[in-house]
Each structure stands twice: as C-alpha cells, then as structure tokens.
Amino acid sequence: MTPGPGGTWVSDENVALLTDLYELTMAASYHRHKMVQPATFDLFVRSLPEERNFLVVCGLDDALDYLENVRFEAESIAFLRSTNLFDQSFLDYLETFRFTGDVWAMREGEVAFGREPLLRVTAPLIEAQFVETFLLNMVTFQTMVASKAARVAIACAKRSFVDFSLRRDHGADAGLKAARAAFVGGASATSNVLAGHVYGIPLSGTMAHSYVMAFRHEIDAFRTYTADFGSASILLIDTFDIVEGARNAAAVALEMKARNENLRGVRIDSGDLAAGAKVVRRILDDADLSDVQVIASGDLDEHRIRDLLEADAPIDAFGVGTQLGTSGDAPSLGAAYKLVEDHEGPKIKLSTGKATIPCRKQVWRIERSGMMERDVIGHQDEKIEGRSLLHEVMSGGRRVVARGTVEAHRTACLAAVDALPEPLKALDRMAHYPVDLSPSLGELVRSMRGSGAGRSLRPTS
Amino acid sequence: MTPGPGGTWVSDENVALLTDLYELTMAASYHRHKMVQPATFDLFVRSLPEERNFLVVCGLDDALDYLENVRFEAESIAFLRSTNLFDQSFLDYLETFRFTGDVWAMREGEVAFGREPLLRVTAPLIEAQFVETFLLNMVTFQTMVASKAARVAIACAKRSFVDFSLRRDHGADAGLKAARAAFVGGASATSNVLAGHVYGIPLSGTMAHSYVMAFRHEIDAFRTYTADFGSASILLIDTFDIVEGARNAAAVALEMKARNENLRGVRIDSGDLAAGAKVVRRILDDADLSDVQVIASGDLDEHRIRDLLEADAPIDAFGVGTQLGTSGDAPSLGAAYKLVEDHEGPKIKLSTGKATIPCRKQVWRIERSGMMERDVIGHQDEKIEGRSLLHEVMSGGRRVVARGTVEAHRTACLAAVDALPEPLKALDRMAHYPVDLSPSLGELVRSMRGSGAGRSLRPTS
Numbered sequence: 001m002t003p004g005p006g007g008t009w010v011s012d013e014n015v016a017l018l019t020d021l022y023e024l025t026m027a028a029s030y031h032r033h034k035m036v037q038p039a040t041f042d043l044f045v046r047s048l049p050e051e052r053n054f055l056v057v058c059g060l061d062d063a064l065d066y067l068e069n070v071r072f073e074a075e076s077i078a079f080l081r082s083t084n085l086f087d088q089s090f091l092d093y094l095e096t097f098r099f100t101g102d103v104w105a106m107r108e109g110e111v112a113f114g115r116e117p118l119l120r121v122t123a124p125l126i127e128a129q130f131v132e133t134f135l136l137n138m139v140t141f142q143t144m145v146a147s148k149a150a151r152v153a154i155a156c157a158k159r160s161f162v163d164f165s166l167r168r169d170h171g172a173d174a175g176l177k178a179a180r181a182a183f184v185g186g187a188s189a190t191s192n193v194l195a196g197h198v199y200g201i202p203l204s205g206t207m208a209h210s211y212v213m214a215f216r217h218e219i220d221a222f223r224t225y226t227a228d229f230g231s232a233s234i235l236l237i238d239t240f241d242i243v244e245g246a247r248n249a250a251a252v253a254l255e256m257k258a259r260n261e262n263l264r265g266v267r268i269d270s271g272d273l274a275a276g277a278k279v280v281r282r283i284l285d286d287a288d289l290s291d292v293q294v295i296a297s298g299d300l301d302e303h304r305i306r307d308l309l310e311a312d313a314p315i316d317a318f319g320v321g322t323q324l325g326t327s328g329d330a331p332s333l334g335a336a337y338k339l340v341e342d343h344e345g346p347k348i349k350l351s352t353g354k355a356t357i358p359c360r361k362q363v364w365r366i367e368r369s370g371m372m373e374r375d376v377i378g379h380q381d382e383k384i385e386g387r388s389l390l391h392e393v394m395s396g397g398r399r400v401v402a403r404g405t406v407e408a409h410r411t412a413c414l415a416a417v418d419a420l421p422e423p424l425k426a427l428d429r430m431a432h433y434p435v436d437l438s439p440s441l442g443e444l445v446r447s448m449r450g451s452g453a454g455r456s457l458r459p460t461s
Numbered sequence: 462m463t464p465g466p467g468g469t470w471v472s473d474e475n476v477a478l479l480t481d482l483y484e485l486t487m488a489a490s491y492h493r494h495k496m497v498q499p500a501t502f503d504l505f506v507r508s509l510p511e512e513r514n515f516l517v518v519c520g521l522d523d524a525l526d527y528l529e530n531v532r533f534e535a536e537s538i539a540f541l542r543s544t545n546l547f548d549q550s551f552l553d554y555l556e557t558f559r560f561t562g563d564v565w566a567m568r569e570g571e572v573a574f575g576r577e578p579l580l581r582v583t584a585p586l587i588e589a590q591f592v593e594t595f596l597l598n599m600v601t602f603q604t605m606v607a608s609k610a611a612r613v614a615i616a617c618a619k620r621s622f623v624d625f626s627l628r629r630d631h632g633a634d635a636g637l638k639a640a641r642a643a644f645v646g647g648a649s650a651t652s653n654v655l656a657g658h659v660y661g662i663p664l665s666g667t668m669a670h671s672y673v674m675a676f677r678h679e680i681d682a683f684r685t686y687t688a689d690f691g692s693a694s695i696l697l698i699d700t701f702d703i704v705e706g707a708r709n710a711a712a713v714a715l716e717m718k719a720r721n722e723n724l725r726g727v728r729i730d731s732g733d734l735a736a737g738a739k740v741v742r743r744i745l746d747d748a749d750l751s752d753v754q755v756i757a758s759g760d761l762d763e764h765r766i767r768d769l770l771e772a773d774a775p776i777d778a779f780g781v782g783t784q785l786g787t788s789g790d791a792p793s794l795g796a797a798y799k800l801v802e803d804h805e806g807p808k809i810k811l812s813t814g815k816a817t818i819p820c821r822k823q824v825w826r827i828e829r830s831g832m833m834e835r836d837v838i839g840h841q842d843e844k845i846e847g848r849s850l851l852h853e854v855m856s857g858g859r860r861v862v863a864r865g866t867v868e869a870h871r872t873a874c875l876a877a878v879d880a881l882p883e884p885l886k887a888l889d890r891m892a893h894y895p896v897d898l899s900p901s902l903g904e905l906v907r908s909m910r911g912s913g914a915g916r917s918l919r920p921t922s
Contacts, residue, residue: 008659009472010633017655018633020625021666024654029689035675079658085693129671136628137636164481167597168793170631171638172471172479175598178631193485194478197540198469205482210590210800213808214496228490232546238812271813322793331792332629332783339671347674351699352732 010173016072016097017079019133024080028090030126037343039125040360042117043135044338045143049330053424053431056150056413057106057118058181059142061403063135064394067099070131099127103394106363108404109146109184109412110389111420113435116363116377118143120390125342132337140335141174142181148302148327149185150417152320154425155302157309160188161318162204163195164297165325178325184409186417187320199406206234206267206295206319213239219248226252226263234265234295237280242268246280250287265293265316273298274313281314293317301328302427348448358448359441363389372419378438471634477533477558478540480594485541489551491587498804500586501821503578504596505799506604510791514885514892517611517874518567518579519642520603522864524596525855528560531592560588564855567824569865570607570645570873571850572881574896577824577838579604581851586803593798601796602635603642609763609788610646611878613781615886616763618770621649622779623665624656625758626786639786645870647878648785649778660867667695667728667756667780674700680709687713687724695726695756698741703729707741711748726754726777734759735774742775754778762789763888809909819909820902824850833880839899 010018030036045055072080072094080086080094101123112118119139121128152161163182169175179187179195189204190196196203207225215221218240226233235252237245246266253263266284268276273296284292296308297319305318322328338356339347346358357377364376364386378384393401423431437445471479491497506516533541533555541547541555562584573579580600582589613622624643630636640656650665651657657664668686676682679701687694696713698706707727714724727745729737734757745753757769758780766779783789799817800808807819818838825837825847839845854862884892898906 008637009470009476010637010655011470011472014655014658015470015633017658018627018636019654020627020652021654021657021664022652022668022672025666025686025690026668026672029672029686030675032689033685039671039675041671076658080654083657083664085690125675129669129675132669132671133628134633137630137632140629141631141635166479166481167594167796168601169598170602170787170792171598171634172476172595173632173634174602175479176469176471176632191481191483193480193482193541194471194475196482196544197475197478197537203482203544205486207483207487208590208593209810209812210500210502210593211483211487211490213800213810214491214500214586214590214803216805224494225486225490228493229486229546240811269812270815326631326792328792331631331787331789335628339674342675344677349670349674350701351670351730354731 012069013073014076015066015134016070017076019130023130023133025085027126027130028086030129031090031093032087036124036126038122039128039342040120040122040340041128041132041337042340042361043119043121043139044117044336045114046334046336046354047114049333050430051329052147053426054147054420054433055112055143055333056146056185056416057110057112057143058108058146058184058409059139059177060105060108060119060393062138062142062177063119064103064399064403066134066138067103067131067394068397068399070099072097098397099123099131100397101127101394102392102396104390105393106389107391107412108409109416111372111416112389113375113433115357115435116375117361117390120360122360136335136337140333142177144327144330144333145178145181145325146185146413148324148330149182149187150413151302151427152305152324153186154417155305155309155427156318159309159315159317161305161320163187163190163192163324164319164321166192168322169325174325180406182324183406184413186410186414201406207236209236209239212236218245219251222248222252223255226256226261230256231261231264233263234267235263236269237266238268238270238276242271242276243279243283246283250283250289253289253292254287263289263292265295267295267297267319269298273315274308274311277308277313277315295319297321299323306427346444346448348445350449355449357437357441357445359444361441365389367419370419372421372433374434374436376436376438378441382438382440384438473530474534475537476527476595477531478537480591484591484594486546488587488591489547491590492551492554493548497585497587499583500589500800501581501583501802502589502593502798503801503822504580504582504600505578505797506575506601507795507797507815508575510794511891512790513608514887515608515881515894516573516604516794517607517646517877518571518573518604519569519607519645519870520600520638521566521569521580521854523599523603523638524580525564525860525864527595527599528564528592528855529858529860531560533558559858560584560592561858562588562855563853563857565851566854567850568852568873569870570877572833572877573850574836574894576818576896577836578822578851581821583821597796597798601794603638605788605791605794606639606642606786607646607874609785609791610643610648611874612763612888613766613785614647615878616766616770616888617779620770620776620778622766622781624648624651624653624785625780625782627653629783630786635786641867643785644867645874647871647875662867668697670697670700673697679706680713683709683713684716687717687722691717692722692725694724695728696724697730698727699729699731699737703732703737704740704744707744711744711750714750714753715748724750724753726756728756728758728780730759734776735769735772738769738774738776756780758782760784767888807905807909809906811910816910818898818902819905822902826850828880831880833882833894835895835897837897837899839902843899843901845899
C-alpha cells in the first residue's frame with residue numbers, strides 16, 4: 001500500500017480492515033463452530049452527555065453504504081493471513097463475505113434519546129457482530145455533530161451559521177462528514193469545498209488574515225478581492241484594527257455601489273465580538289451601508305452565540321468551527337452495539353452500570369398537537385399508540401429506501417427540533433424527556449435480571 | 462462520484478478539494494494579480510490547553526505526503542467551474558498546480574510548546590496559502606492525540622496500554638490516524654486492524670460481551686475461544702458477574718495448562734476496576750495462575766489509570782479508547798497557520814489576542830545533563846546555543862528525509878518525554894516551561910507592534 005497524500009486513506013478497498021481485531025477473531029470462532037444463527041444487535045447511546053438534552057440521528061446513509069458494499073480484498077486477506085491468527089477456511093470465507101442482513105433505523109434528522117435503538121441489525125451472527133466497529137464509529141460521530149449543530153441552530157434563533165470546522169476536525173473523513181452532519185443539524189452552509197461537491201451543501205467563504213497581510217495596505221487587499229469576487233465578497237476586517245478595517249471596508253463598499261455591486265459582508269474574528277459588531281455596524285450604517293452583513297467567528301459555540309444575541313450584538317450570521325466539528329463540550333457519545341436477541345430468544349448483558357435491554361425492539365413517540373410528549377420502547381410486535389421511529393431500511397443486505405439528500409435530512413431535523421418540548425431546547429439546563437419501557441418489556445427485563453445478582457443468562461422462563 | 466462503503470471517502474483524487482473555500486478564492490486572486498512572491502507561513506499552537514503541559518508533534522509524514530502529491534483532478538476542476546466563482550485562467554492553472562516549496566519541521570515524536578513553529582512552509586504565496594487547511598487538520602489532530610497518549614503513558618508508568626479508540630474516533634480517517642498517533646505517543650499496540658496493516662503497529666484484541674452472550678454458558682464461550690486462539694486468548698469476564706467470570710476463566714486456564722497452553726489474560730470492563738482487579742487477581746493466584754494477566758478497560762484516561770495504580774490495583778495492562786482517540790479533555794488545539802515573512806520582509810498580525818510572531822524562525826532547545834531547561838525562538842539565521850528543533854524536510858516540493866517508521870517516532874517521543882522537567886509530567890498541575898523570544902526577535906516584535914494601537918503593517922524601519 002503506497003501512501004498517497006495524507007498517508008494511506010481509508011477506501012472501499014481497505015475499509016473491511018477498519019475494525020477492531022476482536023471482530024475478526026470472534027468471526028473466525030463463529031465460522032469454525034458454524035454459529036450462523038440469526039442475531040439482532042441494537043446500536044444505542046447509553047445515556048446522554050450532561051450537556052445534551054436530545055440527540056439528532058445522523059450518519060445512517062453512510063452506514064448503509066458500508067453494509068451494502070463492504071468486501072475483503074485480496075490485499076486485506078493477505079494481511080490477515082500474515083498475522084497467523086486465522087485458518088485458511090476462515091480466510092476463504094472472508095473472500096466471499098457479504099452483509100446479508102436486515103436493518104431497521106431511525107430516519108436521519110430524527111430526534112432521539114438515551115437507551116433508544118437508533119439502528120437495529122438482524123443478520124447471521126457472524127455478520128451482525130462484524131459490522132459493530134464501523135457502525136459505531138460512523139453513526140456515533142455524525143450523530144454527535146448533528147446534535148451539537150442543532151443546539152447552535154437553537155442559539156442562532158433565525159440567524160444562519162456556517163460550518164467552519166474543517167481545520168479542527170479530527171482528520172480528513174471527519175472534515176467531510178462533520179460538514180454533512182452540521183448541515184443536517186441546521187447549518188446553512190459550509191466552508192468545506194469537498195463537502196459542497198459531494199453533498200451539494202452550499203459553500204461559503206471569506207478571506208484569511210494572510211490575504212490582507214499579503215498586500216501593502218489593508219484597503220488594497222479589500223479593493224483587489226472585491227474586484228475579483230464582486231458582490232460575493234466578505235471582507236475580514238480585524239487583521240490590524242477593527243475600526244480602521246470597518247472604515248476601509250465601507251470605503252470599498254461605496255466604490256462598489258458606484259459600479260452597481262453590493263459588498264455582501266464583513267467578518268470579525270477576534271476581540272469583544274459584541275462591542276466590535278456594534279462599532280462596525282455603526283460605521284456601515286453611517287455610510288448608508290445597512291445591507292452589508294456583519295459576520296462573526298472565533299471560538300464560537302451555542303452559549304457564546306446566545307450571549308452575543310442577548311447583548312443585542314448586530315450580527316447577521318455566524319461562522320462556527322472548532323466547537324461544532326469536534327462537539328467540544330461532549331466530544332464523544334457513550335454508544336454501544338449489543339446483542340439483544342438470537343435464535344434462542346432475548347439476550348441481556350448485566351455488567352455493572354452497562355446492562356442492556358433485551359429483545360428486538362421498536363420505539364414509539366407519543367405526540368400531542370405536534371409536540372413530543374414521551375417515547376416508549378417496546379417489543380417490535382407490540383401495538384402501542386404513537387409514531388414508530390424505527391423503519392425498515394435494508395432487507396437481505398440491500399437498501400429498501402433510497403439514499404436521502406442532506407437537504408431532506410436537514411428539513412426533517414428542523415421539524416423534529418421544532419416539536420421538542422421547550423425545556424429541552426434550553427442550552428444550559430438539563431431537562432428530562434420521558435423514555436419508558438412498555439409494561440411487557442419492563443417485565444421481561446425484570447425476569448431476566450433474576451432475583452439475585454443477575455447471573456442468569458436467559459429469561460427465567 | 463458514486464458513494465462507496467461509508468459514503469464518499471477522501472482520497473488522492475479529491476483531497477485537493479478538502480479545503481476551505483477561501484483558500485481557493487484567495488488563490489484565484491493571487492493568480493489573477495500574479496502575486497507569486499515567496500512567502501513563509503508558520504504552523505503553531507497559540508497556547509496549550511489548560512490540561513496540557515507539553516505537546517508531542519505528530520502527523521508530519523502525512524503532511525509531507527500531501528504536499529508531495531496534492532493534485533487537482535479533472536472532476537475537482539469541473540466542480541470548481543460549476544461554482545461560477547473562478548475564471549478559466551485560474552482553472553487552467555489548477556490543472557498543473559503542484560506544491561514546489563520548502564518545509565522545515567520538528568521531528569515526529571518531538572516535545573513542543575505553545576507559540577513554537579511545528580512546521581514552516583516557504584513557497585510561492587499561492588501555494589503556501591493553499592495548503593493551510595489540510596496541514597492544520599492533519600498535523601493538529603495527530604499532535605493532539607499523541608500528546609494525550611504521552612500523558613497516558615506517564616500514568617501507566619512501565620505498564621503497557623493499548624489503543625481501543627476506533628469506535629469512538631471521529632470518522633474513518635481519525636480511526637486510522639488516532640492509532641498511529643497513540644502509538645507514537647506511547648501505546649504499545651492497537652485494536653485497529655487497518656492501522657496494524659498500514660503502519661505495522663502490533664495488534665491486540667480480546668472479545669466482546671456479545672461473544673460470551675452467543676453461548677449458552679459463559680464457560681462454553683471461554684472454552685471455545687481458547688480452543689481457537691490458544692495462548693493468544695484474553696477472556697472478557699464481566700458480562701454477567703465478575704467473580705463467576707474469573708472462576709470460569711481460571712477453570713479454562715487450568716484446562717489449557719494441561720495441554721501446555723497459557724491463557725494470556727482476562728479483561729474487566731465495568732464496575733469498580735480496582736476492587737474487581739483485586740478479586741480477580743486473588744482467584745487467579747489461588748489457582749496458581751499468576752502468569753495470567755489482568756487487563757482493564759472502560760472509560761479510562763490518565764487520571765483514572767493513575768488512581769488505579771495508586772490504589773495498588775493489580776492491573777497489568779490497560780485498554781484506553783474514547784479519551785485517548787478523542788483527547789476528551791482537550792479535543793482541539795488552538796493551532797494557526799500564519800504568514801510571517803514575504804519578499805518585503807517580516808509580517809505581523811495584530812488582532813486582539815491573536816497576534817503573531819514575525820519572520821522566518823528557528824527553535825532552539827537548551828538542555829543540561831540531558832534534561833530540558835528552556836526553549837528559545839529566534840530568527841532562523843541567529844546563532845543560539847542549543848539544539849535546533851526545526852529541520853529541513855522538504856526542498857522544492859520533494860522530501861529530503863525519508864518517511865520514518867512509527868517505531869522510530871515512538872522511540873523519539875519516549876526519549877523526549879523522558880527529558881522533560883519532572884513538574885511537566887504531572888497530570889493535574891499546570892507547569893510552565895520557559896519559551897522565550899531571542900532578544901533580537903523580541904525587539905523586532907516590539908518595533909512592529911509600534912508605539913500605538915499597532916496599526917503599522919510593516920516594521921517601522
């Protein structure tokens with residue numbers, strides 16, 4: 001494997017190896033012992049981080065692409081052979097490995113909570129187990145970023161925000177998929193050109209301080225850039241001094257007006273953004289440039305955005321980078337992918353603090369007048385009043401729903417967030433949304449935990 | 462572009478677009494105005510996160526691969542044309558775009574601090590600016606994870622730890638490169654099979670709770686797995702009850718001994734790990750199985766590991782996942798890539814709180830008896846007593862040093878951390894390592910900041 005730009009990339013050819021070693025050793029064991037029984041696994045978040053009142057489901061399309069396409073290429077199999085951990089029969093099996101299972105999942109953009117299955121895989125044990133690591137990696141990451149983006153969108157009220165996170169995202173794939181998840185969660189655009197290409201997300205960009213510094217005078221930089229990009233231009237005005245920068249921008253905007261162009265905006269990226277925005281807005285307004293937007297960036301998150309707007313900062317749009325793409329205050333979710341049922345019936349794990357909910361489940365959402373009231377987790381076959389959130393998305397290893405557009409996912413997310421009870425939209429306060437087990441599922445859990453220390457491996461029945 | 466597994470991957474073919482839009486609009490402007498003057502940019506971390514006393518430099522090899530190979534393929538150019546932002550002359554230029562500059566950088570595994578250039582690019586302005594976003598993304602992420610890993614290594618004392626982070630890393634590329642950075646920072650192995658293949662990092666794996674649950678009795682799972690993997694086996698013993706799990710593992714280990722095999726270890730992943738490890742160790746020792754290792758995992762970080770060892774928990778090795786791969790307590794670094802010099806001389810940015818240090822610089826490390834005393838940042842051409850940390854690694858767009866092995870980087874890191882003053886190795890306390898500007902560089906900064914609000918764009922000379 002010859003490293004290319006950025007070292008070796010994960011690709012269709014090698015993604016089968018992007019997994020924990022134990023997925024393969026367990027698979028080899030299952031293969032040897034012909035443990036081909038069907039099994040159901042749930043992917044869920046154990047409990048929400050303290051800083052989150054809800055999740056926005058994201059990443060499903062990428063998960064399904066993986067399941068449809070994952071293959072072991074000859075080079076991957078040769079590497080596995082070289083480890084001396086696997087016998088020839090298993091390596092032969094891997095050559096023809098395909099995921100042939102069924103998947104039920106929540107729609108991208110849906111709001112979800114702790115313990116709720118976001119995705120449910122039913123497949124021959126060996127396949128259902130093997131896909132664990134990748135599914136956790138991809139669905140958890142995108143869900144985390146979309147959930148953060150939804151909070152930023154709440155803080156922005158009706159103002160727009162742009163994903164500026166690429167340089168702070170954790171590597172190349174995170175850069176691409178953070179832009180996707182941020183857009184699903186409510187961003188209006190991204191600075192990430194590849195994400196614009198791949199997903200059709202609107203692109204937005206301004207200029208760097210280096211550009212301003214590459215000219216003899218700041219105003220030369222502004223004149224040159226606006227000559228090149230006309231009414232699409234956004235000028236960065238804080239390289240040296242924000243007041244002088246705003247005056248230079250206003251001068252250039254007036255020159256543009258004389259040739260029937262309109263400066264789109266100015267950006268401030270440092271200092272006291274509320275005070276800075278007020279000064280800049282006044283300079284622009286005094287020059288009869290009320291149509292020129294003020295855009296703010298610089299270590300912003302939902303809390304700072306809310307504070308800026310509460311301080312009446314005249315900011316029209318926000319660039320949000322680091323905290324959005326890394327979900328800085330909650331950079332991981334405690335997601336798990338657990339066996340919940342097989343050919344013998346429901347299964348439960350009883351580890352301290354990490355017990356699971358057995359059986360093949362569905363999640364119902366009870367709503368009243370379009371507002372969410374509570375969710376109920378029950379057995380798939382129960383009849384429960386409410387909207388069921390898990391839908392069949394893959395059957396026999398093939399999608400049964402088309403890959404959606406990010407626009408559609410974003411629309412779904414905005415509607416779902418809109419239906420949240422108001423207390424859950426608070427940025428600082430923890431609010432509890434009721435997620436209950438159905439009576440019969442609750443009874444099953446109690447019976448499986450048994451009367452003692454919970455050593456029973458099966459329901460007591 | 463047809464999405465494959467996991468959606469569309471970043472690859473050699475499209476990585477040129479993995480950049481902020483403004484890099485391309487600025488490049489177009491530079492191109493139009495023939496601003497081809499040489500320029501020097503520094504990549505540096507403004508200041509360390511509160512939770513870090515030092516950084517471990519990582520990701521350079523991937524950065525250099527990118528610089529050597531980045532190209533605009535026809536599909537990328539077609540997309541850029543479709544945005545209507547760029548003229549044909551610029552698109553023609555992109556067809557032949559190559560990075561032709563020089564790079565000086567710290568070695569991977571080196572210890573570094575805030576303000577110090579980790580990497581310095583000198584190239585025609587258009588090239589030097591364009592590569593900003595990717596370099597920041599890749600070098601910052603790997604440096605962040607290697608720095609976290611070095612702390613975990615300190616906490617582990619001489620015990621080993623394994624990277625278990627893949628499922629929590631931010632996407633696919635983060636999974637691959639977190640394993641690399643964790644190893645450079647001191648991990649002894651990874652669970653990530655692709656990282657084992659690509660980088661030659663030793664692989665380590667155990668089993669999942671699901672494996673245990675797929676059998677009728679826990680001991681059946683243990684017998685089956687050890688029959689398949691013999692002395693390489695590590696058994697997960699906390700699926701139902703840790704005491705019973707340890708007894709089952711001991712029974713199987715004794716059966717193995719009878720056939721001249723040795724169970725490698727048992728893993729506990731939940732509950733009170735210190736108390737659990739003591740109980741498990743006693744059960745193993747009582748069965749004359751003192752050679753069976755106890756491995757602990759489950760939301761570990763350097764603080765929890767230190768606490769476990771201070772509590773005399775008989776743990777031989779640690780699996781560290783989430784906190785390692787996401788650098789959970791500091792999931793981003795405030796890295797910047799700034800113009801510091803061009804054909805007209807040194808350049809400075811004066812934005813509030815984000816001022817830069819001008820000119821083409823070198824970093825010297827003053828050591829005494831093998832221990833670090835202080836660093837000095839000065840002009841490249843100064844003569845300063847000490848070891849210079851920036852080395853020429855690329856000239857005219859081609860590497861002048863070979864891609865290193867991760868083993869060599871890891872060895873360099875362990876030596877560098879070893880030479881740290883003891884207070885910097887503390888996990889909880891902030892310790893300050895002196896990083897000074899040389900007298901003449903200090904004088905340059907003062908003169909460029911000028912006497913007033915710092916509106917001068919050039920040295921006053």
